[in-house]
Amino acid sequence: MTWNKWLPFSIILFLVAVIFGQGPLYLLMLTVAQVVYVPLTLQMIKKKNDWFTRFYTYFSIPAYVSVVLLHITEPSSWDAFLAAIYLLFTLIVAFYGMNRFLTRGFIRFEEFSIDIALVFLSIGGMWYFTHITNIDTGFSPIITWLTAVHFHYAAFLLPVFNGLLGRIYKPKLYSFAACILIISLILLAIGITFSVWIEWISVVFYMIGIYMMIFYTCRAPFTRRLQKMFIVLSFGSLGVTILFSFLYAFGRLTNFISIGIPFMLQTHGFLNCVVFALFGLIGWLISVPTENTTTWTFPISEIRGSIIIGEKVLSKIQCDSKPHKGLVDDMNIYEPHINTSTLSPMIRDFYENTMDYRLFAEVQWKGWFKPFAYLYRLISSVVQQINLPLSKKRIEMTGDVLKIKEELDSRKSPRAWVRKIHEKVTFIAIYSWHKTNDRTYMNIALPLPWSSMIGILEVNQMGHVLHLSSKKSEANSDAGIYLVWNNRILALPIEETFYVKEREDGTLYAKHQMWIFSVPFLKIKYAIYHRDFKNGEQ
Structure with a gap:
């Protein structure tokens, strides 16, 4: 496995959150994503000697420590400040994602999937800040918290895992499947806010994209059998959890099936937190696929225009x-x-x-x-x-x-x-x-x-x-x-x-x-x- 120097630090922070944590245990689902899954995933994406890597320590450690402090302390007047530190960190990550995109464009969809994941993480940071500061969004506190969870798992980890998969195996319909998953994330947010029908349709599209990705992980030419086992298990768990999401959305649409949030936390939440995220992260850390870089050397015109061409x-x-x-x-x-x-x-x-x-x-x-x-x-x-x-x-x-x-x-x-x-x-x-x-x-x-x-x-x-x-x-x-x-x-x-x-x-x-x-x-x-x-x- 590729050694990650942030692993001991992340584990220590998480153990502190577990031992001294305040509130229900399910809150750890978001905390583990913030102090373990996010830093280890970013280590796989960063490039040596770029500006993000050089300054990463200075803006990341305060963010991770702030998350743990918020988890282990009682509410206070400092909460907004600590949450703002983490929000600022996610905004810097989003800027890095946009910077990656601006060096390449749409030439490689697997890298664009990673770019968009870095941007989506900032949306998770915004919802986390909203949850900590109790800003009234029209949703209940649990829904606000779940939205932050969603943008750390489905909107960050999943597109990154899709991008890493595309680096080693990119069949003809790979870009279509990855695009469906990205669009579904946007549709789901719109549906939750405005329309149960849109929410249900987004889950249907999400199912199509996930099952396509499960098929591709089974076909991908992994060099190590253990890595393939972990990654297939990670993506395969999504094939189960998406069924719960489908039934939950269908129940909200028809009132025919009643699946509540407690059940979703115990099943959907556990599988995503442990099987999908943890096993998937271990699988990709075994051997991180290298980025397929593109360098253009063709001549370009030096003539530029102003507002009027x-x-x-x-x-x-x-x-x-x-x-x-x-x-x-x-x-x-x-x-x-x-x-x-x-x-x-x-x-x-x-x-x-x-x-x-x-x-x-x-x-x-x-x-x-x-x-x-x-x-x-x-x-x-x-x-x-x-x-x-x-x-x-x-x-x-x-x-x-x-x-x-x-x-x-x-x-x-x-x-x-x-x-x-x-x-x-x-x-x-x-x-x-x-x-x-x-x-x-x-x-x-x-x-x-x-x-x-x-x-x-x-x-x-x-x-x-x-x-x-x-x-x-x-x-x-x-x-x-x-x-x-x-x-x-x-x-x-x-x-x-x-x-x-x-x-x-x-x-x-x-x-x-x-x-x-x-x-x-x-x-x-x-x-x-x-x-x-x-x-x-x-």
């Missing part, structure tokens, strides 16, 4: 640029993944002589996304970037291609494609390319306020059709959609594809599709005509 960025780049004919000088740079001798000559000509063509677009927002599109439109119309119309009506996009100096952008052969609708800037995309190993990627930057969105697209040929995609075709691919902010590169949960083909009438047809969290939200159809084509407006 359109005209201001345009005026900036026009000072150091000149008109150019196409987005790419030579499509041969994308070989061998395309073959310019078999690719449609018109597609090649469009990219090399873009200004010889007219572009007509039909923007189609998905129905579920339209409310967000309306809100986004209020912002984009001011920012003048990615300012797409809400209507499906076919509309012409005009504009220019500008050749930008490499020292201004820092990438190879940058070309700014400025598109307008009714002479108003719709968006500015700066095209370039880079090569990693044996593949050349299309590298597109869209300046945003003090940041930039980067689209790294794989360029492939399917027959005579050109296919551009941010979806990775292999594990080490650069492809993806990223946000560059303050020298950080964040992978976004957005994907896009382009299909460009030549039609029989001598025109081009292109389809641009986008997904967020793998759910489609936007499709744009383009009709592209050479300026010599007489029926171009039809």
